[in-house]
Amino acid sequence: MRRQRKKKQKKIEKEPVIIKVAPFGIFAFHKGKLVKKELWKEKDAAGNFFKRDEMLKEFKSKIPIRAKQEIETLFGPEIEKFAKKNGIKFNFQKFMIEFTKLKIKAGFSKDKLIIQSINMLEELNKVINILYEKLREWYGTYWPEKVEQVKTIEEFIRIVGMKREGQSMGFDFEEEDLEIVKSFGEELKSLLSLREKISHYIEKIMTETAPNLTKVAGPIIGAKLIAIAGGLDKLAKMPSSTIQVLGAEKALFRHIRRGTKPPKYGVLLSHDLMRKVKQKNRGKLARILASKISIATRVDYYSKGRDIIWKGLIEDINKKLEKLQ
Amino acid sequence: MKITKSKFEGIYWIENGKKKIATINLVPGYAPFGEQLIKMNDVEYRVWNPHRSKWAAAIMKGIKEFPLKKGDKVLYLGAASGQSASYISDIVGKDGKVFCVEIAPRVMRDLIFVAEKKENMIPILADATNPKEYEFVEKVDFIFQDVAMPNQAEILKRNSKFLKKNGHAMIAVKSRSVDVSAKPSEIFAKIEKSLKEKFEIIDKKRLEPYEMDHIVFLVRQKG
Numbered sequence: 001m002r003r004q005r006k007k008k009q010k011k012i013e014k015e016p017v018i019i020k021v022a023p024f025g026i027f028a029f030h031k032g033k034l035v036k037k038e039l040w041k042e043k044d045a046a047g048n049f050f051k052r053d054e055m056l057k058e059f060k061s062k063i064p065i066r067a068k069q070e071i072e073t074l075f076g077p078e079i080e081k082f083a084k085k086n087g088i089k090f091n092f093q094k095f096m097i098e099f100t101k102l103k104i105k106a107g108f109s110k111d112k113l114i115i116q117s118i119n120m121l122e123e124l125n126k127v128i129n130i131l132y133e134k135l136r137e138w139y140g141t142y143w144p145e146k147v148e149q150v151k152t153i154e155e156f157i158r159i160v161g162m163k164r165e166g167q168s169m170g171f172d173f174e175e176e177d178l179e180i181v182k183s184f185g186e187e188l189k190s191l192l193s194l195r196e197k198i199s200h201y202i203e204k205i206m207t208e209t210a211p212n213l214t215k216v217a218g219p220i221i222g223a224k225l226i227a228i229a230g231g232l233d234k235l236a237k238m239p240s241s242t243i244q245v246l247g248a249e250k251a252l253f254r255h256i257r258r259g260t261k262p263p264k265y266g267v268l269l270s271h272d273l274m275r276k277v278k279q280k281n282r283g284k285l286a287r288i289l290a291s292k293i294s295i296a297t298r299v300d301y302y303s304k305g306r307d308i309i310w311k312g313l314i315e316d317i318n319k320k321l322e323k324l325q
Numbered sequence: 326m327k328i329t330k331s332k333f334e335g336i337y338w339i340e341n342g343k344k345k346i347a348t349i350n351l352v353p354g355y356a357p358f359g360e361q362l363i364k365m366n367d368v369e370y371r372v373w374n375p376h377r378s379k380w381a382a383a384i385m386k387g388i389k390e391f392p393l394k395k396g397d398k399v400l401y402l403g404a405a406s407g408q409s410a411s412y413i414s415d416i417v418g419k420d421g422k423v424f425c426v427e428i429a430p431r432v433m434r435d436l437i438f439v440a441e442k443k444e445n446m447i448p449i450l451a452d453a454t455n456p457k458e459y460e461f462v463e464k465v466d467f468i469f470q471d472v473a474m475p476n477q478a479e480i481l482k483r484n485s486k487f488l489k490k491n492g493h494a495m496i497a498v499k500s501r502s503v504d505v506s507a508k509p510s511e512i513f514a515k516i517e518k519s520l521k522e523k524f525e526i527i528d529k530k531r532l533e534p535y536e537m538d539h540i541v542f543l544v545r546q547k548g
């Protein structure tokens with residue numbers, strides 16, 4: 001009963017309450033008079049202004065007058081004068097620095113880590129290939145017969161640095177000559193295990209952030225597409241005809257500039273299914289893959305990785321693939 | 326070594342065999358881009374490399390005017406990591422302001438470190454094609470624009486609402502950002518025509534040999 005009466009007393013005012021949101025606080029005016037204010041400490045200003053919708057909600061509920069509320073935002077260097085007049089310490093340039101830092105921080109997402117990782121994996125592959133090639137040559141001067149038998153890098157790291165057995169046309173190494181080769185062999189081995197580690201990591205975060213893309217394109221190709229596009233958001237907004245030739249930018253420019261043949265595929269060429277079709281059908285397969293990848297990516301991006309639809313997409317691809325074969 | 330005033334405010338000639346231009350360092354001792362600092366008679370100069378800044382290249386190529394003054398307010402579109410903007414900041418000095426608009430967070434990260442030292446540089450992470458995002462910027466005396474986008478003239482027109490009456494703008498255009506297949510001279514002529522609808526062209530300079538297929542226009546807002 002009492003509460004009801006109290007409510008009745010607080011009549012609804014005709015004149016609206018004007019709420020001004022500034023980078024240093026929120027102010028409510030009614031009939032030209034300040035009726036409520038909330039000042040922020042300089043060190044909290046950027047953070048509070050960044051989540052001003054939240055701050056506003058709370059502030060609004062504390063306004064002592066019942067009336068329509070109109071919200072204005074005060075922003076810009078001229079409010080420095082307003083602050084000064086009201087005895088508030090405020091520096092717009094410093095505020096903008098802190099505010100921009102928050103914007104940068106909020107702009108990060110897991111796909112940026114995918115880009116870093118896939119770029120690192122590509123560099124790692126280059127390093128591994130160079131070291132392998134040079135080390136094969138080096139150890140081969142000592143034991144050419146053994147190196148000749150070894151065909152893969154995995155086999156090679158198991159034998160590199162081993163003491164020779166039997167007759168050899170190789171140069172006779174002394175202890176120290178062999179020792180340094182052995183050290184390189186150990187480093188190469190650890191680079192291979194690093195490659196293993198980062199590949200697993202990429203697969204894991206790809207599955208978390210873009211599960212459908214990961215299934216349709218494969219984790220590595222999917223990650224490469226994200227990296228070339230510059231983010232999952234950018235890839236999601238690309239037409240599938242662009243996705244089809246991502247990774248073939250050089251050929252595309254040559255086509256535009258000199259009228260050479262346009263590329264039919266970029267990184268999609270290394271997709272597992274490409275090996276199942278004839279050369280002349282690879283462009284067609286790339287188009288099919290790109291269109292399904294495009295759908296997968298959009299679903300991943302807009303559902304934040306929550307909707308799972310890849311099974312249908314892969315069935316579609318397989319049906320179309322049968323016709324090509 | 327000889328240091329002399331150039332005909333442009335805040336810009337100096339440094340002669341030491343080769344001729345270089347420089348500004349007076351607003352933050353003595355600070356050289357964030359590995360630029361050369363030269364001290365003479367208690368004044369520290371920052372060498373302005375025309376291979377790294379299109380405005381410096383335009384000056385080296387003999388642009389007629391560079392009407393930037395101490396205390397000016399500047400809107401800089403496409404500030405990247407703030408390299409060129411930091412020289413503009415030297416010229417306008419501590420009573421001037423440089424509003425640095427840049428869309429890419431990665432380079433903005435570097436610009437922030439520069440702005441933490443140079444208190445007249447104001448970082449704005451925003452899209453220059455959409456001036457609504459930074460409507461709060463006050464009226465400015467000068468706009469520098471270097472966004473490497475196809476519709477440069479259009480972007481400048483959209484931003485000219487920030488420009489004071491008779492304010493100036495300098496705009497750098499790279500032909501390849503506009504169209505990779507057309508001839509640079511044709512592209513530049515098209516942009517010039519479009520600029521003329523709203524601005525008076527004071528001068529233009531091709532930037533070879535400092536930058537290939539680039540041009541800088543200096544324009545004034547029509548009254």
Ligand SMILES: C[S@@+](CC[C@H](N)C(=O)[O-])C[C@H]1O[C@@H](n2cnc3c(N)ncnc32)[C@H](O)[C@@H]1O
Binds near residue numbers: 379427452
């Ligand atoms: C050639 S760089 C600028 C270099 C800089 N003026 C200097 O000399 O130090 C072009 C910059 O424009 C930025 N940019 C491109 N489009 C933009 C847009 N719509 N709004 C703001 N900045 C943009 C790019 O991110 C890039 O950093």
